[in-house]
Amino acid sequence: MIDFQPFWITFKLAVITTAILFVISVPVANWLSGSKNRLRSVIEATISMPLVLPPSVLGFYFLVAFGPSHGLGKFIEHYFNTRLVFSFPGLVIASVIYSLPFMVHPLQTGFSGLYPSLREASFSLGKSKLHTLFKVMLPNIKPALLTGIVLTFAHTIGEFGVVLMIGGNIPGQTKVVSIAIYDEVEAMNYHAANIYALILFAVTFAILITVYSVNNRYAITRRL
Amino acid sequence: MMLHAFGVAAADKITVAVAANMQFAMEELKNDFEKKTGITVEMISGSSGKLSSQIIEGAPFDVFVSADMKYPEDLYKKGFATDAPKPYATGQLVLWTTKMDLKLNGDLKILLLAAVKKIAIANPKTAPYGIAAIEALNYYKIYDEVKDKLVFGESIGQTQQFIATQAAEVGFIAKSLVLADELKGQGQWVDVDKKAYSPITQGAVILKHGKETNDNPAQKFYQFLYSAKAKSVFKKYGYIVNGL
Numbered sequence: 001m002i003d004f005q006p007f008w009i010t011f012k013l014a015v016i017t018t019a020i021l022f023v024i025s026v027p028v029a030n031w032l033s034g035s036k037n038r039l040r041s042v043i044e045a046t047i048s049m050p051l052v053l054p055p056s057v058l059g060f061y062f063l064v065a066f067g068p069s070h071g072l073g074k075f076i077e078h079y080f081n082t083r084l085v086f087s088f089p090g091l092v093i094a095s096v097i098y099s100l101p102f103m104v105h106p107l108q109t110g111f112s113g114l115y116p117s118l119r120e121a122s123f124s125l126g127k128s129k130l131h132t133l134f135k136v137m138l139p140n141i142k143p144a145l146l147t148g149i150v151l152t153f154a155h156t157i158g159e160f161g162v163v164l165m166i167g168g169n170i171p172g173q174t175k176v177v178s179i180a181i182y183d184e185v186e187a188m189n190y191h192a193a194n195i196y197a198l199i200l201f202a203v204t205f206a207i208l209i210t211v212y213s214v215n216n217r218y219a220i221t222r223r224l
Numbered sequence: 225m226m227l228h229a230f231g232v233a234a235a236d237k238i239t240v241a242v243a244a245n246m247q248f249a250m251e252e253l254k255n256d257f258e259k260k261t262g263i264t265v266e267m268i269s270g271s272s273g274k275l276s277s278q279i280i281e282g283a284p285f286d287v288f289v290s291a292d293m294k295y296p297e298d299l300y301k302k303g304f305a306t307d308a309p310k311p312y313a314t315g316q317l318v319l320w321t322t323k324m325d326l327k328l329n330g331d332l333k334i335l336l337l338a339a340v341k342k343i344a345i346a347n348p349k350t351a352p353y354g355i356a357a358i359e360a361l362n363y364y365k366i367y368d369e370v371k372d373k374l375v376f377g378e379s380i381g382q383t384q385q386f387i388a389t390q391a392a393e394v395g396f397i398a399k400s401l402v403l404a405d406e407l408k409g410q411g412q413w414v415d416v417d418k419k420a421y422s423p424i425t426q427g428a429v430i431l432k433h434g435k436e437t438n439d440n441p442a443q444k445f446y447q448f449l450y451s452a453k454a455k456s457v458f459k460k461y462g463y464i465v466n467g468l
Contacts, residue, residue: 063391064389069390086391168391170376186277188276188277188298199250
C-alpha cells in the first residue's frame with residue numbers, strides 16, 4: 001500500500017499558501033486597481049513574473065537565494081536557525097511567490113469591476129477605508145475571491161518544478177504528492193503512481209465541485 | 225530508419241543514455257570515440273531509474289550505460305535490450321563536502337555532528353549510489369541517528385548540486401564526479417570503505433531501438449566501452465576495472 005503522508009503535506013501546503021496569499025493580495029490588488037502611480041506597470045509585471053518563468057528557473061533562484069552559504073539564506077539560518085531549502089517553511093515561501101499572480105489577478109479584476117460609486121457612497125456615509133473594504137467591497141466581489149482562492153489552491157497542489165529544486169524529497173516534510181508520483185514512476189512502480197494520481201484527482205475534483213456549486217447557489221439567490 | 229531515408233550523406237549518430245555518475249567520464253569517452261570513428265555521440269544523462277522508465281515508454285536511445293546491473297537486466301527481461309548486460313566498471317562511493325571547516329573521516333562519524341544539518345544522498349529508489357550510501361550508513365550503525373538529516377537528490381547529479389551549493393553540508397556521491405575536471409579542487413572528499421557497501425557493478429546494454437535503427441554504430445560504441453582505452457578512462461575517473 002502507499003504512504004498517505006504526501007497528501008497531508010500537499011494539502012497543508014495548499015491551505016497555508018492560499019491563506020497567506022489571500023491576506024497579502026487583498027490590499028495589493030485593491031491598491032493596484034485604483035492606482036494611477038507610474039510604478040504600477042512595473043509592479044504588475046513583477047507580480048506576473050511567476051506566470052512566465054519556468055518553475056525550474058524559480059526553483060533554481062530560490063536555491064541560490066535561500067541557500068545557507070551566503071546572503072539572505074545565511075542571514076535567516078543564523079538568526080532564525082531555519083534553513084529555507086529542504087524544509088516545509090521554505091516550500092511555503094516559495095509557493096507564495098510561485099502562486100502570487102493567481103491570487104492577485106482575479107482580485108484585481110474583481111476590484112476594478114466594482115462601480116466607483118459604491119466606494120464613494122460608503123465614504124459619503126462616513127465609513128472608513130478599512131470598513132469600506134471589508135464590509136462593502138469584498139462582499140461584492142465574492143466570485144472573484146472564489147476564483148482567486150480556487151486557482152491558488154489548485155496551482156499549489158500542482159506545484160512540481162519548484163519543489164523538485166528546493167524540496168530535497170524528504171518524507172514527512174517536503175515530499176508532496178506531485179513529487180511522490182514522479183518518484184514512483186522513476187522507480188517503475190506504475191501501480192503506486194496510479195493510486196496517488198487517482199486519489200489526488202478524486203479529492204481535488206470533489207473540492208472543486210463543492211466550491212463551484214456553493215458559488216452557483218449564491219449567484220442564483222442573488223439574482224432573486 | 226531516418227538515416228536510410230536521408231541516404232549515406234547523413235553522418236552516423238548514436239544516442240546514448242548515461243547514468244548521471246558517468247557523465248564526465250562519458251564526455252571524455254565520447255570525444256575519443258568520435259575522433260576514432262567519426263560517429264557522433266549524443267549523450268542523455270539522468271538517474272538510471274528514470275532512464276529505464278523512459279526506455280520502457282519508447283525513448284529513442286541506442287545504448288544504455290547504467291549505474292548498476294539491475295536496471296539493464298530488467299530491460300533485457302522485458303525485451304528492451306538485445307543481450308544481457310555486461311559490467312564495464314565498478315563504481316566507488318565517496319563522502320564530499322565544500323565546507324572547508326569540516327574534517328572528513330572514512331568512519332563517517334562527522335555525520336553525527338550538530339554542525340552537519342543536512343546530508344545529501346541520491347534517491348535510493350532510483351539511484352544505485354543512493355542505495356550504497358544507505359548501506360554505508362547502516363554498516364557504521366549511524367543510520368537511525370542521521371536519517372532525519374537526509375535529503376534526497378533526484379539523481380547523483382542533483383545530489384552533487386546540493387553539496388556544491390552548500391544547501392547540504394556534506395553528502396555521498398560518485399568518485400567519478402569529484403575526480404572530474406569540473407569539480408577538481410572544489411571542497412574535499414574521502415573514500416567510503418569498500419566493505420561498507422555492496423559493490424556498485426555498473427553494466428551497459430545495446431537497446432532494441434539501437435539494434436533496429438542503428439545497429440552498426442551502436443555495436444561499435446558498445447565494443448568501445450569494453451576496450452582497453454575505455455578502461456583507462458574509467459580508471460582515471462576512479463572506477464575499478466580489474467577483473468572485468
